[in-house]
Amino acid sequence: MKINRIILGFEKCLIVILFTFMFTVTFAQVIARYFFNTGWAWVPETAVLACITLTYIGASTGVKSGVHIGVDVIVKLLPVRFQRYSDVFADFCGLVLYLFMSYISLQFILYFKKMGQLSIITGFPIWVMICYMPVGFFLMAVHHTESLWERSKAEKLPETRQ
Amino acid sequence: PAETLAKDKPIIVKIPTLMPKSPPSRAPTSRMLAFFAKQLEANSDGRFKVKIYWGGSLYRDDATCYAALKDNIVQMAIPAGARMAGEMPEVILYSLPFVFEDMEHFRRFAYGPKGFKPVGGPGSKLYEQLFEKNGYKFITFLSTSFQNYVSSKGFLAKPEDFKGVKFRIRQSKLAAEITEAFGGSAMAIPFMEAYTALSLKTVDASECPLYLIFALKWHETGDYITISRHSLLSGTMIANLDWYNGLPEDLKKILNETVEESVEFLFKASTSMEQMMPWIMMSQKPSLQFKWLSQKERGKLKEQVKPLLDKYKKTIPKEYWDAVETTRSK
Amino acid sequence: METSVLVIISLLVIMLVLIFMGVPIVIALGISTTINLIIFTDMRFIFIAQNMYSALNNYAILAVPFFILASNIMVAAGISKRLMELAEAFTAGITGGLGMAGVMACAIFAAISGSSAATVIAIGAILIPGMVEAGYDKRFATALIACSGSLGILIPPSILMIVFGVLADVSIGKLFAAGMLPGVLLTIFLMIYVYIISKKRKYPKSPQMSFKKRAITVVRNFPSLSVPIIILGGIYSGIVTPTEAAVLAVFLGLFIGFFLYRELKIKHLLDIFVRSAEMSAMILLIFGFAYSFGWLLALFEVPDNLSQMMLDSGMGPLMFLLWINIILFFAGDFMDPGSIMIIFTPLIVALATTLGINLVHIGIVVTMNLEIGLITPPVGFNLYVGSSLSKLPLYDVMKAAIPAMLIIGAALVLITYIPSISLLLPKLIFGSV
Ligand code: NA
Numbered sequence: 017m018k019i020n021r022i023i024l025g026f027e028k029c030l031i032v033i034l035f036t037f038m039f040t041v042t043f044a045q046v047i048a049r050y051f052f053n054t055g056w057a058w059v060p061e062t063a064v065l066a067c068i069t070l071t072y073i074g075a076s077t078g079v080k081s082g083v084h085i086g087v088d089v090i091v092k093l094l095p096v097r098f099q100r101y102s103d104v105f106a107d108f109c110g111l112v113l114y115l116f117m118s119y120i121s122l123q124f125i126l127y128f129k130k131m132g133q134l135s136i137i138t139g140f141p142i143w144v145m146i147c148y149m150p151v152g153f154f155l156m157a158v159h160h161t162e163s164l165w166e167r168s169k170a171e172k173l174p175e176t177r178q
Numbered sequence: 179p180a181e182t183l184a185k186d187k188p189i190i191v192k193i194p195t196l197m198p199k200s201p202p203s204r205a206p207t208s209r210m211l212a213f214f215a216k217q218l219e220a221n222s223d224g225r226f227k228v229k230i231y232w233g234g235s236l237y238r239d240d241a242t243c244y245a246a247l248k249d250n251i252v253q254m255a256i257p258a259g260a261r262m263a264g265e266m267p268e269v270i271l272y273s274l275p276f277v278f279e280d281m282e283h284f285r286r287f288a289y290g291p292k293g294f295k296p297v298g299g300p301g302s303k304l305y306e307q308l309f310e311k312n313g314y315k316f317i318t319f320l321s322t323s324f325q326n327y328v329s330s331k332g333f334l335a336k337p338e339d340f341k342g343v344k345f346r347i348r349q350s351k352l353a354a355e356i357t358e359a360f361g362g363s364a365m366a367i368p369f370m371e372a373y374t375a376l377s378l379k380t381v382d383a384s385e386c387p388l389y390l391i392f393a394l395k396w397h398e399t400g401d402y403i404t405i406s407r408h409s410l411l412s413g414t415m416i417a418n419l420d421w422y423n424g425l426p427e428d429l430k431k432i433l434n435e436t437v438e439e440s441v442e443f444l445f446k447a448s449t450s451m452e453q454m455m456p457w458i459m460m461s462q463k464p465s466l467q468f469k470w471l472s473q474k475e476r477g478k479l480k481e482q483v484k485p486l487l488d489k490y491k492k493t494i495p496k497e498y499w500d501a502v503e504t505t506r507s508k
Numbered sequence: 509m510e511t512s513v514l515v516i517i518s519l520l521v522i523m524l525v526l527i528f529m530g531v532p533i534v535i536a537l538g539i540s541t542t543i544n545l546i547i548f549t550d551m552r553f554i555f556i557a558q559n560m561y562s563a564l565n566n567y568a569i570l571a572v573p574f575f576i577l578a579s580n581i582m583v584a585a586g587i588s589k590r591l592m593e594l595a596e597a598f599t600a601g602i603t604g605g606l607g608m609a610g611v612m613a614c615a616i617f618a619a620i621s622g623s624s625a626a627t628v629i630a631i632g633a634i635l636i637p638g639m640v641e642a643g644y645d646k647r648f649a650t651a652l653i654a655c656s657g658s659l660g661i662l663i664p665p666s667i668l669m670i671v672f673g674v675l676a677d678v679s680i681g682k683l684f685a686a687g688m689l690p691g692v693l694l695t696i697f698l699m700i701y702v703y704i705i706s707k708k709r710k711y712p713k714s715p716q717m718s719f720k721k722r723a724i725t726v727v728r729n730f731p732s733l734s735v736p737i738i739i740l741g742g743i744y745s746g747i748v749t750p751t752e753a754a755v756l757a758v759f760l761g762l763f764i765g766f767f768l769y770r771e772l773k774i775k776h777l778l779d780i781f782v783r784s785a786e787m788s789a790m791i792l793l794i795f796g797f798a799y800s801f802g803w804l805l806a807l808f809e810v811p812d813n814l815s816q817m818m819l820d821s822g823m824g825p826l827m828f829l830l831w832i833n834i835i836l837f838f839a840g841d842f843m844d845p846g847s848i849m850i851i852f853t854p855l856i857v858a859l860a861t862t863l864g865i866n867l868v869h870i871g872i873v874v875t876m877n878l879e880i881g882l883i884t885p886p887v888g889f890n891l892y893v894g895s896s897l898s899k900l901p902l903y904d905v906m907k908a909a910i911p912a913m914l915i916i917g918a919a920l921v922l923i924t925y926i927p928s929i930s931l932l933l934p935k936l937i938f939g940s941v
């Protein structure tokens with residue numbers, strides 16, 4: 017699936033850009049304050065914003081690399097066949113939750129847009145600053161779908177999970 | 179039967195606040211809120227039931243809090259200063275530097291010529307209309323005191339004194355603008371880190387009313403307190419518009435009377451506290467020095483922030499500024 | 509009162525059932541919160557999204573991705589090798605010296621890194637093979653590193669303390685200072701433990717070093733040691749805030765990796781960035797959902813009611829601390845420390861405030877409890893990492909870790925009931941806590 021690789025590449029690219037940006041502005045702020053007794057009020061707000069966006073991206077690529085930990089104590093006691101159902105169930109839960117979150121965060125953004133909420137320091141509309149939120153949740157759902165897809169293909173193979 | 183029904187099912191008033199619970203907090207606003215809750219229940223014979231969520235346990239983030247108010251999840255809220263400026267640029271007015279001469283001036287602006295009528299003053303009347311247009315009920319102003327500076331680098335009396343001084347400010351565009359207009363550099367540091375940043379000299383100075391400087395122990399971090407009274411630490415009390423309009427007339431009256439009592443309570447509490455503060459602080463820390471700015475020094479500083487004031491003169495309608503002028507003492 | 513009991517039970521039951529069915533914690537938390545929001549309130553759904561935004565809209569949170577990034581960079585920069593050499597210069601010629609050096613290296617790496625996982629991986633990858641080669645029992649070596657690695661969250665900087673500070677509105681600078689002495693104390697306890705076991709089992713002395721050689725080793729490896737000094741010194745001399753210290757750590761890691769040791773290559777960075785983003789997102793996404801969870805508890809006054817019940821039952825501070833230890837021990841068996849910290853802190857803080865217990869002290873007690881959780885089965889991250897490093901069955905590592913776990917437990921008892929151990933340093937630095 018080519019589209020998946022494009023999405024993942026896009027996400028990784030964004031991670032690098034955001035991390036670099038957060039590092040540069042915050043570090044520059046420290047230097048400016050310590051050596052030149054000055055600073056910029058917009059730095060914390062924009063860095064936090066980048067951090068929020070980074071969270072949704074990292075959570076999304078994390079679905080693929082399996083960083084979201086669960087507890088498999090009880091599941092491991094079950095026969096292997098049931099273990100696979102448990103994996104499918106987990107992916108399904110993720111898919112449902114994140115699709116739902118994607119939808120409501122879109123609603124939330126529209127609501128903040130209507131209310132005209134501005135950010136505290138830069139005075140920029142908040143809804144613009146968090147518009148990655150529904151995208152991020154949607155991509156998390158996409159990655160769970162991918163993983164369900166792969167599991168369904170693996171169904172034909174011998175039971176692989178140890 | 180309607181009355182017994184009302185008694186059985188009291189009207190719930192949920193109020194979220196960032197202020198800590200009182201007691202142990204001696205902050206006037208905390209004490210006032212506790213007083214308000216008690217009085218409202220007593221005055222209405224239990225037909226109001228007030229639930230206060232202290233210390234930001236429900237909302238720490240303003241934008242979310244006002245959205246919750248609009249959805250009637252909470253019925254009242256206490257927005258600080260210019261926090262609603264995104265929706266209503268006019269609210270910036272009462273947080274601008276050197277707009278009010280003294281608390282007496284502000285009292286006339288907010289509550290009218292006598293007493294503490296919740297919307298008795300020309301200022302409050304304007305804001306009541308403004309808030310209603312934006313879907314909120316403006317209940318009253320809740321202002322306690324002016325902001326002063328505590329610093330470890332010396333007094334902040336003249337524009338030159340601000341050069342090269344690093345200020346801790348709360349997260350606010352206006353606070354940054356004011357600090358920079360005076361000539362200092364501003365750094366937004368979260369409330370919980372403010373004390374450590376001040377005491378380790380990551381920053382040199384910060385602003386707050388005296389009683390808060392004392393409560394937060396900021397006076398331990400620097401030896402110089404400048405009584406500059408440069409801007410108001412302002413607050414308002416607002417309510418969900420439909421909820422308020424749906425109240426029976428007699429309960430509206432009780433609510434307004436209780437608000438009046440509470441505002442008077444707040445004024446007494448904070449005025450006496452502000453006046454006593456320098457002596458209490460000095461008895462705790464003898465090396466502490468105070469400087470009360472003279473009218474002339476305040477005039478010089480006001481000159482310094484004139485470009486900022488001019489900028490906001492343009493964005494805030496004239497009638498608001500007129501209300502400030504007409505209530506100024508002759 | 510009844511509703512508030514119902515709310516907390518329903519929240520926990522739905523979450524735990526999903527977790528035991530194998531659903532990742534973050535998803536279980538999100539689903540449980542959403543379902544309970546529907547059952548108990550007539551709130552609009554967008555409040556979950558809105559709470560998520562509120563939770564993360566906080567400057568202090570910025571330190572989480574940066575400290576994780578810094579740890580990952582330090583590992584790739586080859587700093588752990590130097591830390592081991594450095595520590596060995598101090599323990600040369602002592603029975604069990606290599607093991608003791610391992611504990612010490614963990615403690616120093618902990619002063620750079622915000623997480624335990626990074627500490628176990630960084631030091632364990634070098635120490636376990638080294639110890640086995642020198643004749644130590646492999647199980648002992650693995651268990652030791654799993655336990656010492658838990659110092660990562662106790663010795664500042666610590667991601668869990670940042671989370672606690674944000675949730676409890678406590679100064680992170682003070683929490684960091686408070687973790688220092690308990691961290692040193694536990695390090696010493698663990699070193700004594702290694703010494704006693706090594707004497708008993710006749711493990712080898714580490715090779716003797718002349719004074720001159722020791723001095724040369726220390727000087728040559730000083731750059732690695734300077735990192736924790738610069739980070740902590742930067743915080744306590746007021747050059748940086750705790751949040752910015754994380755950025756400083758990243759800078760130092762890049763500098764050392766690129767210019768000093770030259771083990772770091774640009775091509776490593778992409779991987780490090782992505783992995784760090786994922787690790788931090790794992791914590792912060794849970795944080796975001798937990799905000800709605802805690803919000804529901806607050807709306808139904810669960811913390812207030814619980815405190816009232818506690819006061820009515822006559823529970824005092826000592827009893828309360830004991831209960832914290834017990835509950836967190838069991839929670840630590842099944843959940844990862846980050847999730848526990850995020851979910852339980854609002855409740856613990858409400859109760860501690862009622863009882864008048866210092867919040868900085870409680871922060872340290874909770875952190876130490878979570879350390880134990882890292883090495884208790886079935887969910888014990890450090891055990892997993894240790895067993896995957898040494899290719900030993902989890903069960904063997906677990907059994908071998910019991911004595912060291914008891915030692916952490918003993919230190920925990922001391923620190924829980926003698927608050928001045930944790931509060932001394934913040935008092936000295938800030939004048940008050
Ligand atoms: Na650490």
Ligand code: NA
Binds near residue numbers: 840880881882
């Ligand atoms: Na565990």
